[in-house]
Amino acid sequence: MDDFLDLRPSATPVSDAERARRMSDLGFGKVFSEHMVTMRYEGGAWRRAELVPYGPLSLDPASTALHYGQAIFEGFKAYSQPDGGIATFRPEANARRFQASARRLAMAEVPVDRFLASADALIRQDRGWVPREHGQSLYLRPLLIGVDPWLGVKPSSSYLFVLLASPSGAYFAKGMRPVSVWISDDYVRASPGGTGAAKCAGNYAASLVAQAQAAQKGCDQVVWLDAVHRRFVEELGGMNIFFVLSNAGRATLVTPELTGTLLPGVTRDSLLVLGREQGLEVEERLFSVEELGEGLANGRITEVFACGTAAVITPVGSIQSRRGAWAVGGGEPGPVASRLRDALLAIQHGTAPDPHGWMHRVC
Ligand code: COI
Numbered sequence: 001m002d003d004f005l006d007l008r009p010s011a012t013p014v015s016d017a018e019r020a021r022r023m024s025d026l027g028f029g030k031v032f033s034e035h036m037v038t039m040r041y042e043g044g045a046w047r048r049a050e051l052v053p054y055g056p057l058s059l060d061p062a063s064t065a066l067h068y069g070q071a072i073f074e075g076f077k078a079y080s081q082p083d084g085g086i087a088t089f090r091p092e093a094n095a096r097r098f099q100a101s102a103r104r105l106a107m108a109e110v111p112v113d114r115f116l117a118s119a120d121a122l123i124r125q126d127r128g129w130v131p132r133e134h135g136q137s138l139y140l141r142p143l144l145i146g147v148d149p150w151l152g153v154k155p156s157s158s159y160l161f162v163l164l165a166s167p168s169g170a171y172f173a174k175g176m177r178p179v180s181v182w183i184s185d186d187y188v189r190a191s192p193g194g195t196g197a198a199k200c201a202g203n204y205a206a207s208l209v210a211q212a213q214a215a216q217k218g219c220d221q222v223v224w225l226d227a228v229h230r231r232f233v234e235e236l237g238g239m240n241i242f243f244v245l246s247n248a249g250r251a252t253l254v255t256p257e258l259t260g261t262l263l264p265g266v267t268r269d270s271l272l273v274l275g276r277e278q279g280l281e282v283e284e285r286l287f288s289v290e291e292l293g294e295g296l297a298n299g300r301i302t303e304v305f306a307c308g309t310a311a312v313i314t315p316v317g318s319i320q321s322r323r324g325a326w327a328v329g330g331g332e333p334g335p336v337a338s339r340l341r342d343a344l345l346a347i348q349h350g351t352a353p354d355p356h357g358w359m360h361r362v363c
Contacts, residue, residue, distance in 0.1 A: 004046075004114060005121055010034055010053040019128055026136060026169035028310060033129035033138065033165040037118040040147075041108040041159040049114065049161075051121055057162065060149035064156035070146030071201035072101040075309045076266070077137035077168075078123050078362060080130050081350035086123055087359040088140070089348050091116055093266045098142060101198040106155040107144060115142065116360070118163050123362045131167050134349060139168040139310065171311035172220075176333050176341070178317025179306075181236060182214035183223040183289060185322055189235060189261075191227035196234075196261035204238060211237065219320060221306070226261065231288045234261060236306040239314070240268040243287060244303035244336045245295060251302070251336055252281040259286075267307040267344070273356065274343050280336070289323065296326035303334030313341040 014022075014034055022031050032054050039049035065071045076094040078086050095115040102109045119140050123130065130138040141164045146156025172179065187210035190196020195203055207222070214222040221237040234256055235241060240263065245252040253275040258264050275282045295301035296319065304316040317331040346352035347359065 005037070005049040005051060005118065007051045007121070007125070009051065009125060016128070023129070023131060023167050026131065026167055027173070028168045028171040029139065029141075029166050031167050033122075033126035033167065035122060035125050036165070037122050037161075037163040039110075039114070039118070039161040041161070042157075046108075046111065046114065049118055051125055054164065057160070059147060059160075062149040062151055064146030064148045064150070067151065068146075068153055069200070069202045070105055070107055070156055072098065072105055072107065072144050072199055073201065074098045074101075074140075074142040074199060076119075076140050077309060077348070078119075078130055078140060078165075079137050079348045079350070080132045081361075083350075086127055086130050086138075086362045087350060088119060088123070088362060089360075090266050090270070090358045091119055091140075091360050093269070094142070097199065097264065097266070098144070101200055102144060104195055104198040105200055107146060108159045110142075110144060110161050118142075118161075120362050122163055122165055126165055127363060129165060129167050131169070133169075135312075135345065136167070136169045137348070139166045140164075141166060168310075171308075172314060174220075176313075176315065176338075178315040178328070178331055178333060179220035180218070180318045180320070181221045181223045181316055182217045182219035183225065183233075183319065183321035183323075184210045184213065185225070185230065186210070186213065187222075188227040188230075189224040192259075192261060194261065197258070197263060199263060207238065217320060223319070225289065226259070231290070232256065232286045233289060233292060235263065236316070239306040239308035239311060240265040242271065242305050242307065242337075243292070243295070243301055244305075244334060245300055246302045247300070250281065252283060253336065254283045254285065254287055256287055257284040265308060267309055267312065270344060270358065271307055271313075271340050274340055278339060278343065289321070292319070293323060293326065296328060302329055303336050304328050305334070305337040312344065313337050
């Protein structure tokens, strides 16, 4: 389905040596591949897309997104495969969540087939930018913004879709080393009826002051509680959160249920499936700070970890709040988190079977 897309690649390709230099120290989201895809929505229809050299956008300063925040994004990854090919992980799930986010912000929805074909075209064009090492990937970042040049508060009638690609390694400089977290009582991420389940730019902007407060407390990340009771754990930074409870040698994987204020993470969903397959009890339910504090104090909670596309699985080594401070699992990555991470990465890198058909072969 490339018939909606015109290829206009760079006339001055980056040399192999220069690409290797740029990819020598990856981290997350700092290096970008050579091309991007852009596509406009105007007059009630999506126009032809273009694959063009990566570069600055030209925007009217009155554009809706810049003033009223009609801006959503996604994130998914392309992995190099053992035979030298490339495959993406569950891109259709991201395409559908992108549509759900668009509906919540009264924006035009990008058709799933165009979303998927744009990514395939960009990956094929920039396949040299897909890192080969285990744990590294080409992070795809779709973006949608309202671009009507008018200051009235209303949904934009024109939109710009942009798809970028960034060769990436570990999201956190610490890699799999456990992070410390601060439970925020002063700020909430999302409230019932709000935009918590949408991947919109404003959610992330609103999180930054709480993240700064966590840093002041000496912590790496913030933990969010629900807005109504200020009791139930919802997310961790921009990620979903899991707890491992042990009972007479049997491990239960618990994650907050999707109440409408949480982002329905693709990694979250995948870990629930893999956890069941690994013989864990799996529960999606409300999880209070009281249960967290008690479980850490009496040793019933053996692991806490965050998950997301960017960071995959990140163990939590210590938790602080106004109520107290706790160490988790001796500050080391736990066995459940490590096993889940290994299983997920093995599917993504094509070294384990893919019984759920999660991988989408691109080339
Ligand atoms: C992820 O973990 O994939 C996230 O959502 C964080 C991202 C905004 C960088």
